[in-house]
Amino acid sequence: MTRPVRVLSLYEGFFAGGARVLHTDLISGLHARGSQQHSVLSIASEAHRESTRQPMAADPRYQHLLRAGIGVTTLGRSAGAEPPGRHTFTDRELLVASAAVRQADVILSLKEQPLGLLLALSERGLLPPVPVATCLHRSDPIHSGPALGWLVEATALGIVDATISCAISTDDAYARAGVDAIDRYIIANGIDTDRFRPGTPDEVGATKASLGIPASAPVVVFAARFDAMKNPGLFLRAVAEHRANRPDAHYVLCGAGMDWANPAFRELADEGGVGEADSIHALGIRDDMPAIFQIADIVALTSAFGEASPLCLLEGAACGATPITTDVGDAAHQVSGFGLVTSHRPHEIAAAWDVALGNRQTGRSASLAARDGVGRDRMVADYAGAINRLLCIEEAAA
Template identity: 30%
Template structure:
């Protein structure tokens, strides 16, 4: 089966970087994938292109700069016909909007995937998203990577009921690079784990990650677990604000700024607890799948697509967003009970490998493509 994967552009984002594990996983199936971007090469991110090249994935950019480009639909239709594709799978809004008329002309079924949680928009962005929703709804299958994503789009665009073809299909990642095991003492020391307990937040320093909530909760954690360290693994424009918050609370000795790391599997293994205190905007955060695959206990806020990954009480513990007291209570519970951490971590690892691996994701996609073609 030949499938054309269309995406807006090869930017540096979650949807774009997930192309590599998806295409690599397809090589073990009867699905053959070609990957094409709608936009010009100038829109491509060097890092994304390097990731795709390292995976042995050839790409092409069509050079379409706007939805109203009169050459866009004829160009895309010719591509589909010449490639003799059985299915076109469009990721992101511009790709799915242009793909609908092109696939109708080429008489090929369309699948569309949304990778974000709907949020308030203004100006032209409102109409671009609305067009994409209408195109996806007219396709054979509209996929949302979390229940939160589907619910948010339904609330915004279909408040009176879900269309029959709107489904949740979780993404997967290459879990082979993340494995359980003992902590490397050197890595643990590098990320601040010099005491009895280490809690790691693996996140960019952005407002929706909720890192200030964790910092405000930290005095309550240290009061119960003296010597515990909160390690902030990441970086970003809010670092100065976060450092000021740490200083204002007088917790400089127990909050460590570890910087950006490329050895995240080792960092997760070094942690006693992996924490994600997001307050909005999360769809299906990859870091929680990665941490789960290393067998680590996870504590995270009950928001967005996080509950799709973390089954509260089974593979991790959840708390309400914005609630520093609830965060401290959950972290203290995990730090006080090594057996609970082990039980949750083991269950999380099994779920990550069985449901959130790129192979499992590709199996779900292959079944969907086969069903659509059979019809």
């Protein structure tokens, strides 16, 4: 093939979340290499999730794709708590989707949620024989709802040829759940270390000042959407334990629904014994996460389930923070040598934060030393190889 390989990514929609950050960064990196030409088909043009309305046009991932010269088509739906089933698509939507698919040599499905669309196209005879890989980003497929069944069915029918998992725990979990793709790849996440870097003293000072945080105050950052998977209640209980001994500490929470305007967040904070104090900064969705991580001494993760290869731990460490996480997915392996792993007990989490703050310089040096191993170049190269192998397999079969 002398022209660039045309790769179409399927998104359920554009909304805040690590998988969309990663996939958007991935395909823009692949597109920039020149040997592949990427485009996106998004089922939804806005999302209503975590007590927020998130329009596609305002989404940083969408804007990033446009700046990278990657075209985005949408079916104009609204994304909610449940992914769209195959029988919900209209004739017009299927024709738009079929036209996009017919222009592709390879399809990447961002997680299993968009697969209802491919099943609908297949049932109507509108799906050409294009190789499909599903990119998987969680370690608990049972929480994917009906989409897990769609993935099992699509692999059995030969619609999905390969899975690309971001973690060993992800690949194992989906295999146990009955996903039997012809090819299974494991490609660990990587991040843009040009964006996620240590801040200069002026940058750190300016960000702290903008949030009302004293220059010398230790900072714990929690970057997660307001979801049971992320277990924000556990984080808030740990904050209550920790600030009893460290009244100088400040706690910054970022993510969809992670703000005082969300009644469910406010209720959870009250239950955890955390009031709306000056030291608690619940910021909601932020588009300046490198600046937030640059002020962090600790990047915390208290997830209960579902994590595979959490980006926040890598992004925080690349900025110099010490990652401290519960043992979920590949998180413990991911931070080995520069982070700490805790139980799900609030007082033990708070104690780990104290240990990290007491060894701040050592922890910072270890995190920064790990930067070379978490960059995205290796990830982009591995995905390029997987896509090319998938295309070669399809051409050989034809």
